[in-house]
Amino acid sequence: MMGLLNFALLAVLTMFAVAAAATLCWMSLRITFLLIEPATARRVPHRTELADGRARLARAFAANR
Secondary structure (H helix, E strand, O other): OHHHHHHHHHHHHHHHHHHHHHHHHHHHHHHHHHHHHHHHHOOOOOOOHHHHHHHHHHHHHHHHO
């Protein structure tokens, strides 16, 4: 009887340990994403080819006048 009680206690404690490990892993992943987010929020959009072409076209017309 004592062996069965010890085995049940070991099984229950193992389930609690797995749940605690999963919770800590999830929390650390969320914290990581929250810390990374501000770095990507300030990204400056780079110029597209269309904007670059318009600027060159404007300079070309300004040079002809």
